Amino acid sequence: MxxxxxxxxxxxxxxxxxxxxxxxxxxxxxxxxxxxxxxxxxxxxxxxxxRGVVFQEGALFPWLTVADNIRFGARNKKMPPEVIEKRTQDVIQLVQLEGFENTFPARLSGGMKQRVAVARALAYEPxxxxxxxxxxxxxxxxxxxxxxxxxxxxxxxxxxxxxxxxxxxxxxxxxxxxxxxxxxxxxxxxxxxxxxxxxxxxxxxxxxxxxxxxxxxxxxxxxxxxx
The missing domain is CATH 3.40.50.300 (P-loop containing nucleotide triphosphate hydrolases)
Structure with a gap:
């Protein structure tokens, strides 16, 4: 296959x-x-x-904001800070979460959490x-x-x-x-x-x-x- x-x-x-x-x-x-x-x-x-992975439950870090959850993978990939910020803003716009950058996962709906999980996976360009x-x-x-x-x-x-x-x-x-x-x-x-x-x-x-x-x-x- x-x-x-x-x-x-x-x-x-x-x-x-x-x-x-x-x-x-x-x-x-x-x-x-x-x-x-x-x-x-x-x-x-x-x-x-x-490889980027998105599980059924999203698996977000509850102590990190939306933006920091998204930045996580890109930081691990050691992208330059300016690239990380651009990618973070780009994928936030892509998944339609503008205005929620500083929100913590506990205050998000299930659908929004999944959008964050997708954005986090996309941010480091797998x-x-x-x-x-x-x-x-x-x-x-x-x-x-x-x-x-x-x-x-x-x-x-x-x-x-x-x-x-x-x-x-x-x-x-x-x-x-x-x-x-x-x-x-x-x-x-x-x-x-x-x-x-x-x-x-x-x-x-x-x-x-x-x-x-x-x-x-x-x-x-x-x-x-x-x-």
Whole structure:
């Protein structure tokens, strides 16, 4: 399995099939028991700033403001201070959080926290953005807004994104390519290229055909994946 530069790839499958485990191996948080994981031709040996990670819960530092959370990765990458400040302001604008720079996470909504997490990952310019069900804990309306925001960010930054989800609709709406996993032990059932123009119309017949096809691939485990 490979991901091309600038591609948006979604991974979907039943709970426990290994989606998040795969993402954590790409992030360098877990080691594969066999085979190699390469990023830009180099074997992944551990976590690195060439990969940005956004988890389901956001994992912000509660003692840091929005701006300082975003600066964190860029400082670890030892970017010049003037570059850090420019990148911080650029991504704050990109995720539409102007005016919240000095706010602490406890005063943010769930959707805003996820926007900060995305901005923090983007600020240090990783080669690939790894996202593990990042919108799974927000309400449906906020989720839709975050999905559209992510598409806008992806188009403007030309990022490479690997996105784990339980939602068939989310996968079809977001991804260039969808990788469908089977139950444990997880294997790839099919890789599906989503040939739909953007912005995608979720109520169109073509969109629904992709949803039905993926649901059939998941068989009896497809129930609950339509969110």
């Amino acid at each position: 490979g991901i091309n530069e600038g591609e948006f790839v979604a991974i979907i499958g039943p709970s426990g099939c290994g989606k998040s485990t795969l993402l954590k191996m790409v992030a360098g948080l877990l080691k594969p028991t066999s085979g190699l994981i390469l990023v830009e031709g180099k074997e992944v040996q551990g976590p690195g700033l060439d 080669e690939i953005l790894l996202m593990d069900e990042p919108f799974g804990q927000v309400d449906a309306q906020t989720r839709g807004k975050l999905q559209q925001l992510l598409i806008d960010i992806w188009r403007r930054t030309n990022s490479t994104i690997m996105f784990v989800t339980h939602s068939i609709q989310e996968a079809v709406f977001l991804a260039d390519r969808i990788i469908v996993f089977s139950s444990r032990p997880g294997t790839i059932i099919e890789q599906i290229t989503v040939d739909l123009p953007r912005p995608r119309q979720t109520l169109s017949e073509a969109f629904f055909k992709y949803r039905i096809h993926i649901a059939k691939l998941l068989g009896g485990e497809a129930e609950g994946f339509f969110g």
